[in-house]
Amino acid sequence: MTLEGFRPSSYLTSETARILETVGNGKAIAAVSGGVDSTVAALVAKRALGDRLFPVFIDTGFLRVGEAESIKTRLGDSSLGLKVKLVKAGGRFLEATKGETSAEEKRKKFRETFYRVLGEEAQKDGCDFIVQGTIAPDWIETQGGIKTQHNILEQVGIDALSTYGFRVVEPISELYKDQVRLLGRHLDVPRDLSERQPFPGPGLLVRCIGAISKKKLDLLKSSTEIVEQKLGPFNYDQYFSGVIENDFVKDAVYDSLEETTAGALGLPPSETRVDVFEDRVTGVKGDTRSYGRLVGIKIQDESRETYGWLPEKLRLAQSGIVEKFVDVTRVAVLVKEKRGGPPLSVIVRAISTRDFMTAAVAQVPWKILKDIAESILKTGDSSRVYYDITPKPPATIEFE
Amino acid sequence: MPPSTPVEKFEAMKADALVMGGGPQSVRSLDALSEELRDVSNLMTKIKLPMLGICVTHQLMATTFGGSTNLAKKPEFGPVEVSVSDEDTILTGLKPSFTAWESHNDEIVSAPPGFKVLASSANCTVQAMRHENRNLFGVQFHPEVYHTPKGASVFKNFLKVVDDYKRA
Numbered sequence: 001m002t003l004e005g006f007r008p009s010s011y012l013t014s015e016t017a018r019i020l021e022t023v024g025n026g027k028a029i030a031a032v033s034g035g036v037d038s039t040v041a042a043l044v045a046k047r048a049l050g051d052r053l054f055p056v057f058i059d060t061g062f063l064r065v066g067e068a069e070s071i072k073t074r075l076g077d078s079s080l081g082l083k084v085k086l087v088k089a090g091g092r093f094l095e096a097t098k099g100e101t102s103a104e105e106k107r108k109k110f111r112e113t114f115y116r117v118l119g120e121e122a123q124k125d126g127c128d129f130i131v132q133g134t135i136a137p138d139w140i141e142t143q144g145g146i147k148t149q150h151n152i153l154e155q156v157g158i159d160a161l162s163t164y165g166f167r168v169v170e171p172i173s174e175l176y177k178d179q180v181r182l183l184g185r186h187l188d189v190p191r192d193l194s195e196r197q198p199f200p201g202p203g204l205l206v207r208c209i210g211a212i213s214k215k216k217l218d219l220l221k222s223s224t225e226i227v228e229q230k231l232g233p234f235n236y237d238q239y240f241s242g243v244i245e246n247d248f249v250k251d252a253v254y255d256s257l258e259e260t261t262a263g264a265l266g267l268p269p270s271e272t273r274v275d276v277f278e279d280r281v282t283g284v285k286g287d288t289r290s291y292g293r294l295v296g297i298k299i300q301d302e303s304r305e306t307y308g309w310l311p312e313k314l315r316l317a318q319s320g321i322v323e324k325f326v327d328v329t330r331v332a333v334l335v336k337e338k339r340g341g342p343p344l345s346v347i348v349r350a351i352s353t354r355d356f357m358t359a360a361v362a363q364v365p366w367k368i369l370k371d372i373a374e375s376i377l378k379t380g381d382s383s384r385v386y387y388d389i390t391p392k393p394p395a396t397i398e399f400e
Numbered sequence: 401m402p403p404s405t406p407v408e409k410f411e412a413m414k415a416d417a418l419v420m421g422g423g424p425q426s427v428r429s430l431d432a433l434s435e436e437l438r439d440v441s442n443l444m445t446k447i448k449l450p451m452l453g454i455c456v457t458h459q460l461m462a463t464t465f466g467g468s469t470n471l472a473k474k475p476e477f478g479p480v481e482v483s484v485s486d487e488d489t490i491l492t493g494l495k496p497s498f499t500a501w502e503s504h505n506d507e508i509v510s511a512p513p514g515f516k517v518l519a520s521s522a523n524c525t526v527q528a529m530r531h532e533n534r535n536l537f538g539v540q541f542h543p544e545v546y547h548t549p550k551g552a553s554v555f556k557n558f559l560k561v562v563d564d565y566k567r568a
Contacts, residue, residue: 144424284503285475285477285503285505286424286475286477286503286504286505286506287422287423287424287455287456287503288424288505315479319476319477319478319479322477323474323475323476323477323523324474353546354546355546357545357546358501358542358545358546358547359547360478360479360547390478391477391478391479391501391547392478393477393478393501393503394477394478394503
């Protein structure tokens with residue numbers, strides 16, 4: 001189904017009928033996050049079920065500053081009329097994911113906790129069903145083994161009823177993001193919500209690369225605020241940051257990495273420095289999950305000032321590295337560093353995409369990136385700020 | 401439609417053409433194909449309709465008709481400049497080159513007998529190919545994604561082939 005061939009009104013008619021048939025006289029919880037997918041799914045279900053739908057927002061602790069309260073207010077206002085119950089479960093999520101370094105294990109632990117909490121809420125409200133905003137890329141990427149999305153159960157053979165005590169209703173699971181946005185506009189979802197940039201279900205957990213810690217999470221919260229504020233006016237399709245520890249791989253495999261990089265940039269190797277981060281990041285190479293390394297390139301100050309953003313040369317360096325080194329999925333360029341700061345790096349990412357299946361790197365003006373880096377470093381919680389220069393593929397949009 | 405669909409069903413539904421998408425598999429040898437891809441390979445030899453293979457099914461077309469596919473010396477991911485040497489039908493209007501999104505670890509090493517190569521890139525010699533006198537087409541790049549801006553032209557050109565085939 002293409003965007004051009006998608007008719008929101010007929011989709012709505014058939015989907016509300018299907019929901020009524022599934023839920024019958026029962027009641028349902030709608031798991032909402034404030035994102036466009038879950039908001040649209042809840043509104044479709046509300047058309048079918050009316051007062052028999054109970055929207056629930058779980059505060060996982062991996063949310064942005066002030067997010068839980070502002071979304072509760074936003075969804076509850078008169079234009080949307082979703083009266084949301086806020087469930088605070090940050091402690092449980094942190095406990096469940098602590099010490100886990102593997103991106104997939106973090107996602108699975110998150111999913112487990114998410115549905116346990118939802119199941120308890122469903123039981124309290126006497127609901128047999130959970131409505132959720134799963135969309136097509138979620139199950140395509142989970143089934144394809146690219147990454148486990150937290151909102152996929154039955155498509156990967158998990159029986160929700162016997163495992164968690166409820167049945168799942170997914171009103172938009174066959175749609176892509178652009179179709180969901182169109183349906184959202186048809187349902188009078190205000191533009192700021194229907195066009196809102198995506199935020200992953202597991203939230204900041206999957207932007208905290210490797211093991212989660214309070215230090216990393218706090219840095220991520222403040223850098224996210226800075227990035228969203230500074231890049232907001234540019235209308236990129238998605239823009240955010242990640243945090244990674246400055247632990248680097250020492251392996252003979254990467255002996256020629258510096259030469260490859262300098263060659264592609266047309267610079268002498270003395271003017272570049274290349275680091276391979278220890279913690280792995282998620283990518284997709286040839287339609288297959290690739291959980292590999294992040295390479296950080298530093299171009300010495302003088303060269304960088306001269307060459308500015310260097311989009312074409314950096315693109316060549318990025319593709320040259322990813323083609324040659326099988327285990328590398330991402331490349332980022334250093335924007336600014338501060339000697340002696342805590343050994344943590346912030347990676348800024350901004351992309352343009354329509355359907356989130358492929359993505360191109362946004363060409364953020366270099367002086368904006370510098371401004372962002374200076375603001376982030378000023379807080380004193382990190383020592384380096386990078387900009388991710390990898391399209392999808394070979395990287396995925398999110399870091400994990 | 402799943403590749404296990406019997407040929408008779410395609411004939412019964414009066415399909416105009418067969419377009420086959422990509423996937424994560426490797427198709428270096430016909431003996432080592434997954435069941436699904438064996439079905440696709442069989443369809444390629446049995447169905448007489450115009451055909452377009454994308455990415456892994458482009459490679460499978462080579463393996464099926466006697467060419468060869470192997471691990472690429474340099475794989476391609478994301479934007480790639482594709483140079484057109486022969487606009488022949490499906491690449492009409494795309495000379496001299498266009499940007500396409502790619503994602504492949506394997507590539508066609510030699511096109512099958514009776515096929516000619518239409519386009520290549522710095523890393524990959526067979527970006528597009530067609531059979532000399534049958535309507536069999538293959539492209540390594542992804543014309544179906546948003547980030548291949550000229551991708552729609554490839555499909556429009558292919559639909560012209562289909563129209564001509566139906567009239568003939």
